[in-house]
Amino acid sequence: MKKIGIAGYGSTKFSKNEIPIEELLLESTKQVFDSTDNLSQDLIDGVIVSTNDNSKYLSAILSELSGIKPKISHTVEHLCSSGSNAVISAFSYIASGLADVVLVAGGDTIGNPGQVLEWDKTRGEFNHPIYWGSLFTKHHKRKFNTTEEELAIVSAKNHKHAIDNPNSYSHNAYTISQIMNSKPITDDLRILDCSFPCSGSSSLLLASEDTIKKFTDTPIWISGIGQKTDSASFAKNNLSELSTTVMASNDAYSMANTNPNEIDVAEIHDAFSVCELMAVESLGLSKKTESAQFIRNLFNTENRKINPRGGLIGAGHPLGATGISQIIEITQQLQNNAKKRQVSNAKKGLIHNMSAAATSSSVIILES
């Protein structure tokens, strides 16, 4: 298979402002053009937009606004993991030879409709994500004796990391005590354990090995991809692990001929604090019973290996942009260009993006 890499990227600031989706997508796309050497509109074969927004024909609109006349253009919607799935589509177009250079632009507005899956009748009246977040949390507490403090450490760590991310919506540091005493949403979830929807856009330029040298001297290669969908309905879920994450990561590790021990840095889908603990277990980055201790050690030693950009909890969660923003962070880490967030000597990184209580998961592995 052709080697395919990341040739350029751009991102808006994530905010709680109401901004039209077209404006957001154009802003991050303009940054790709501004920051990528030798890039011109005629070199782009494909434009893929990832979003949960109800607006129509967004890839054609973005193409027109940015002066691109692509051979391939369409939208990808897959709830919270729309961004990583759009990148997987772009990768596939290039791998197949249908395209050589593809722009992926992801974005959502703060009021986007992707937060509730109305189709899922199994959730009854409890269809907001806080309910599955609470049940995952309660189950983790019951099964692994996870404490409120251990959950709060996830949020404290990620809010702290987000301070050094200029695009994050939150730049507030919170103590463990402040998080543990923040407003209760349910008996098992506090407000500072939650990620929040916001407005934002992130864009990536993908190119084949033959072409990428034109755009960058430091390409980052996509070496592994795994995607697994078990269902759309929450109630069918196994609460003990993120089973789709286990399967997606096994496929990604296998494709990249690597294993969890070789991952230097990872962006993890921390929709709620408990998700980070479950994800590091399911990705094999920690042992099953040791995820809380693993995260505590990172926090105590100021090690930014997990969620250096602040994760969803610290950076914000504009659904269609999230997976792309995660990939940009790992790209910057592997290019040794993450400034204050830099994890030393990072050579191999992982992105974990999931949807609807991990009824589906995507895992992407990048290498320098």
Added chain:
Amino acid sequence: MNKFETELLNGNFVISNCINCNQVVWPPSNYCNICHNETKWCDSKQIGKIIEFSKKNNQYFCLIEIEQNLRVLGEVLGETTPKINQKVQLKKCSYNKTPQFMFELLPN
């Protein structure tokens, strides 16, 4: 509204069963997701067990397993703290933009 929703409005929890392999197809669908044969409407069983629960304000919300392929999120009525694997009985169901399932605890 479809039959599932109108039946819920009438207080009946109906599910779909495959006419060929007799599997419960949940959420309801016109076709079986195993053999792709047509389904028929059947009354759901009324007894389930609690898989997990939490609480918002004074309302217990629970993941309840009625049978192997049939789980729902519903409210467990009352102030008694539920227990994992405790049996529950469907007390009431309805529909108001979303399905609503209300259960009561049964002594184990």
